[in-house]
Amino acid sequence: KAGVTQTPRYLIKTRGQQVTLSCSPISGHRSVSWYQQTPGQGLQFLFEYFSETQRNKGNFPGRFSGRQFSNSRSEMNVSTLELGDSALYLCASSSRLRETQYFGPGTRLLVL
C-alpha cells in the first residue's frame, strides 16, 4: 500500500498570506490527524477528522482550520500567517480513531 502523502513538501509564504496543505491517507484509512512540529514546542495536535467530521481539536487559534473529503483526503488551511506558524506540518492517518498513526513526510512551511 502507498503511504501517506502530503503536498506540497515545502512552502514559503509571507506574513498575512494564507496557505492550504493537502494530505492523502493510506488507502482504506478513514481517520486523518494533523500535527504541528516545531523545535520549541514539539509535536502539537491540531485536529482529527473521521468520516468527514472533525472529532477532536487542539489548542490552536481559529486561523487554523481543516476539512476532510468523502475520499478521506484532508486539507488544512492557515489564514493570516504569522512568523510563528513556521513549522513542519505532519499529517497522519489511521484505520480507526485512537489507533496507530501513520505519518506522512510533512510539509515544511516557512513564513517570512
Next chain:
Amino acid sequence: GQQVMQIPQYQHVQEGEDFTTYCNSSTTLSNIQWYKQRPGGHPVFLIQLVKSGEVKKQKRLTFQFGEAKKNSSLHITATQTTDVGTYFCAGYYNQGGKLIFGQGTELSVKP
C-alpha cells in the same frame, strides 16, 4: 491540562551503551504509543502498550507500561548508530480522543 512529560531531552551515548527514555503523565492513560523520528524524517510507529504492567520487546528495544498506567519507558540495549533519532511517547487519555505527544528524547550515538 493533559500532558505527557518525557525525559531526558537529549542523550549522547557511546555505541554499545544502553539508553533509556521515560514518560510520565499525571493522569491515567488509556494506552501509550512509541514513535521514532530519524533526523529529517517523520515519526514512525514502534509499538503500542495497553495493559497495566505490560512489557514488550522488539529485538534490543524493551517497552514498559507502568502498573498505574501513568508512566512508560523505552530501553535500548547496546545501542547502534542506526538507533540515532528522536524517540517520542504518545498517549491517549480515557476522557478525550487526542493523542498527546511527549517532548521527545533525542538520541545520538558515537561510534
